[in-house]
Amino acid sequence: MRATMTATVSVAALFLAGCASPAGTAGPVGAAAGGSSGTSGTVTGTVNVFAAASLKEAFTVLGARFESAHPGSKVVFNFGPSSGLATQVTQGAPADVFASASASTMDQVVKAGEASGPRTFARNVMEIAVPPSNPAGITGVADLTKPGVKVALCQPAVPCGAVAATVFANARLEVTPVSQEADVKAVLTKVGLGEVDAGVVYVTDVRSAGGRVTGIEIPAELNASTAYPIAALTKAANPAGAKAFTDYVLSSDGATVLAAGGFTKP
Template sequence: MTRSVRRTHRIRRTARVTGAGAAALLALSACSSSPGTDPGSAGASPSSPAEVSGQVTVFAAASLKESFTTLGETFEKRHPGTEVTFSFAGSDTLAASITSGAPADVFASASPATMATVTGAGAAAGTPATFVRNQLEIATLPGNPEGISSLRDLTRSGLKVVLCDDTVPCGAAARKALDASGVELAPASYEQDVKAALTKVELKEADAAVVYRTDVKAAGDKVAGVDFPESAKAVNDYPITLLKDAPHTAAGRAFVELVTSAEGQRVLTGAGFRTP
C-alpha cells in the first residue's frame, strides 16, 4: 500500500501540511472582511470591500484545487493587497491538523464525515454549509485502451487500478460504490488524496483510478472518464466553515462569502461540481 506526498498550494507562496495530526503551519497575519452571507458565522454583519486586506488561510480538499485557486485569484483582484494561502490535501489530514491546532481561517471538506471531526472538536465558528456536491468517475488512460466501461471491468487480470484510501472522502465514496455494485477490488495502491490517485493514471503508472468527475475534467486530455451507475449512490456533499480560532476571521468570512456567492457557484459548477 503506498502513500502519496500531500500537496499544498498558495497563490504567491507555498505552505505544506506534514500529515495527520500536524500541529502547526506557518503563522500568518492579517485582517479582512467582505460582503455576503457567512455559513460559519450566523448573524455576523457584512463589511465593506474597502476593509478587506491582508491574508487568509484556507484548508481545502484536494479536489477543490483548481476551482479554489481561481477563486483565490478573484479574491485578491477584488481586494488589492490581500493574499490567499491554500493547503490542499486529503480532508482527513486537514481536519486532523485543524484539531491539533494548525492555524487556518477556513475549512472546506469533501464530506460531512470529515467536517464532523472539526465540528465535534468545537473548532468550527458556526454550522457548516454544503456549498457543492461531487460524483465519482473512472479515470482511464487517454482513449480508454482497455475498454473499461464498468466497475466490474476493473477486476480484470493484469489491470493496475488505484483507489483513494478509505479514510479520505473519495476513498469512502469509492468503497460505497463498490459495495453497491457487489464488486471486490484489490487495488495496486491506496492514495492519500484524489489528486495522487489521478496522477498515477496521468503518469501511466496505473491503468485506471476511481476519482471525482471534477478531477477527470481538470485533467483534460491526460485521461479519459468513464461514468458508472453506482456513482449515484456515493455522491459527496462538500461543507465549508469559518474556523472558531481563525487568526484572520474577517478575511476568512470574506472568502467563505465568495465561495457561496453566485459568482463562486459559477466557478465551481464550471469545474464540474453540482449545486447542493
C-alpha cells in the same frame, strides 16, 4: 454502461469560465464578491484556507478573484486529503477556513470546537479515469475486477476512497487496488502517467486533467456522491477574512466557478 471521452476542459478554460461574469449579473467581479461578503474594501491580510485536494482548480480561481475584490488581502491555500487537513486543524495548525470533501471530516473539526455552523456549497460524483489509450479496455465498474487490471484508489479514510467504496457496494463488487493514495490528485497522477490501468476519482478531477486521462461514466444507479461543507474556524487569526472568503464561496459568483469545474449544487 457506456464509455465517454470527458470533455477536455483545461485548467486554463476553468479560469476563463470562472472569470466570466455570470449571466444576468451586473457589475464587475469585485462588486459580486463585495455584495456576497458585505465587506468589500475592509478585508486585508492573509486568509489561510485548508481545502480538499479536489477543490484545487476551482478554489485557485476563487482565491484570485477574492484578492482582486479585496486589495490588500492574500489567500494562501493548503490543499490535501480532507481527513489529514481535519487532523491538522484540530492539532492547532494556523488556518482560517476549512473546506472539506465530506461532512464526516468537517464533523471532526466541529466536535473539536474548531468550527461551528458549517454550510454545504457543492457536491461531487465519482468517475473512472483511464489513460487516454485505455490499454486495459475499461468500459465500466465491473472491468475493475478483471484479473491483471491495475487499479488505484484513495485510501479508505479519505473521502474519495470512502465514496468509491460506496460505488463498489452499490455494484456488489470487490475491487482490490494495487495502490491506495493519500488524495484524489495522487490517484489521477498515477492514471495519467500510465502506472495503473484505472482509478476512481471525482468527475471534476477528470475534467481538470484535460487530455491526460479519459473519463468512463459510472451509471447513476451505481454512482455515489459527496457533499462539500465549508466553515470559518473559531480560532482564525483573520476572522473578517475567513468570513468574507466563506461567504464568497457560498455566493452566486462562487457557484458559477464551481459549476464550471464540474461541481453540482448542494
